[in-house]
Amino acid sequence: MSDKSSPPSALTIAGSDSGGAAGLQADLRTFLTCGVHGLVAVTAVTVQNTLGVHDRADIPAGIVAGQIEAVAADMGVGAAKTGMLASAEIIHAVAQACDRAGIGRDADIPFVVDPVAASMHGHPLFDEHGLAALRDDLLPRATVLTPNLDEVRLLTEMDVRDRDRMYEAAVVLHRLGPRYVLVKSGHLVDDPECVDVLFDGREFVELAGPREQTQHTHGAGDTMASALTAGLARGMSVVEAARFGKWFVGNAVAHAYPMGAKVGPVSAFWRLAPEEGFPA
Numbered sequence: 069m070s071d072k073s074s075p076p077s078a079l080t081i082a083g084s085d086s087g088g089a090a091g092l093q094a095d096l097r098t099f100l101t102c103g104v105h106g107l108v109a110v111t112a113v114t115v116q117n118t119l120g121v122h123d124r125a126d127i128p129a130g131i132v133a134g135q136i137e138a139v140a141a142d143m144g145v146g147a148a149k150t151g152m153l154a155s156a157e158i159i160h161a162v163a164q165a166c167d168r169a170g171i172g173r174d175a176d177i178p179f180v181v182d183p184v185a186a187s188m189h190g191h192p193l194f195d196e197h198g199l200a201a202l203r204d205d206l207l208p209r210a211t212v213l214t215p216n217l218d219e220v221r222l223l224t225e226m227d228v229r230d231r232d233r234m235y236e237a238a239v240v241l242h243r244l245g246p247r248y249v250l251v252k253s254g255h256l257v258d259d260p261e262c263v264d265v266l267f268d269g270r271e272f273v274e275l276a277g278p279r280e281q282t283q284h285t286h287g288a289g290d291t292m293a294s295a296l297t298a299g300l301a302r303g304m305s306v307v308e309a310a311r312f313g314k315w316f317v318g319n320a321v322a323h324a325y326p327m328g329a330k331v332g333p334v335s336a337f338w339r340l341a342p343e344e345g346f347p348a
């Protein structure tokens with residue numbers, strides 16, 4: 069063991085994307101480039117490329133819970149987030165493990181719930197039991213809930229097509245229990261700007277950014293939620309961390325690159341320093 073001081077740490081509870089664009093791969097890459105040590109509870113393994121999710125295997129719920137409790141007991145978790153949760157059974161196990169580990173809106177460790185419902189190809193990443201479990205078990209435990217507009221529709225049945233309706237959706241979602249709701253505007257493709265709405269039950273904060281002209285956006289939602297989580301692990305307030313996440317994902321989308329036949333990944337490479345001093 070060394071006497072070096074430890075970086076902040078953050079836990080992702082998420083699925084693996086074999087294409088390395090989304091899921092826990094995006095989360096760990098984002099944590100690293102935000103200066104945060106990444107801890108992982110794997111929920112599922114997807115067989116995936118840019119053409120789709122071809123197969124998947126869910127991890128037994130007890131193993132998911134075990135991963136959360138093992139790292140929390142020994143290594144310390146500065147903040148935690150969810151991604152793909154795969155099934156109602158896994159969601160129940162995650163909720164209980166988070167209670168035991170002190171993760172959640174009423175506990176010490178902030179909890180970002182990204183309500184990932186489908187892959188970017190439209191393949192469901194959990195079934196209708198998963199949706200109900202997410203609403204009942206995880207939304208009331210969330211420090212921040214980070215839905216995109218498809219996830220808003222699933223959770224509230226509201227069809228959001230403009231900014232005003234995003235505010236209404238944030239109010240409806242806040243009643244389901246999270247301390248903050250961050251409604252993301254990425255899917256409002258006709259809006260020249262990308263203005264996300266953060267709501268704490270009293271005040272709205274707008275997070276504005278340019279709309280990048282790229283078709284390569286795979287992993288954008290995961291990257292936003294994990295940069296926000298990294299910000300919380302570094303001690304930022306929720307409003308600061310949300311601004312940090314918005315800034316981080318804006319750069320990642322601006323540097324997104326083509327790879328494979330369809331939608332390529334957003335990039336964290338912009339955060340890497342040039343290889344100074346490395347012999348050519």
Ligand code: PXL
Pocket residue numbers: 082083084085090091092114116151152184186187188189287288289290
């Ligand atoms: O972007 C959401 C997401 C999360 N987790 C996994 C995914 C995806 C989208 O494709 O594959 C494993």
